[in-house]
Amino acid sequence: MAENFFGHLKEELFHHNTFDTITEFTEALEEYSDWYNTIRVSTTFKGLSPVEYRAETLAA
Structure with missing residues (x-):
């Protein structure tokens, strides 16, 4: 995961x-980290950002 x-x-x-x-x-590193964790949409996460996916998973 870290290598990815x-x-x-x-x-x-x-x-x-x-x-x-x-x-x-x-x-730039802080902005990238924020984008990667909160805004980036991932097909692995059903088209959600990592934050949205975690919130959805925790709410279930």
Whole structure:
């Protein structure tokens, strides 16, 4: 699971951006992490974001 996340992180964040400062990198990493966990739609999760899927699962 971690290897999958880091593969996506490298492909979607590192390979398409350059960062001039650690602050820029940290901000981009935080934004990516937030997007990955709360907004990203996944077919594995029936078209829901991870947060929506967890909420649905817990409500059941």
